[in-house]
Amino acid sequence: MDRAIPVLGVCRGAQLLDVALGGTLHQHVPELVGTTAHGAAPPEFAAVDVDLDAGSLAGRLLGEHARVRCLHHQPIDRLGDGLRVTARACDGVVEAVEPS
Numbered sequence: 001m002d003r004a005i006p007v008l009g010v011c012r013g014a015q016l017l018d019v020a021l022g023g024t025l026h027q028h029v030p031e032l033v034g035t036t037a038h039g040a041a042p043p044e045f046a047a048v049d050v051d052l053d054a055g056s057l058a059g060r061l062l063g064e065h066a067r068v069r070c071l072h073h074q075p076i077d078r079l080g081d082g083l084r085v086t087a088r089a090c091d092g093v094v095e096a097v098e099p100s
Helices: 012-020 029-033 057-062
Strands: 046-052 065-070 083-089 094-099
Touching: 029 065, 046 057, 046 094, 057 083, 057 094
Parallel strands: none
Antiparallel strands: 046 065, 046 083, 083 094
């Protein structure tokens, strides 16, 4: 990011970017949304519909809506410095971020 190279964080990559830039994570997504829609126990990838920001890198690549496979239990809570949300699941869980 310091070198102005495009960065796209998806799923765990989004979480890593967020925390590295001072953001926080929710500790357990099922407690947040009330379902295991983002990966069941035992761990299993789940199909999740997401809405993407049409002007973002992810939106330009995938369109405004996409079905993605995800497996996580710690979604982004507070965004880290310099990030913007570029994809959310229908339940509001952040699925992708990019530098703002």
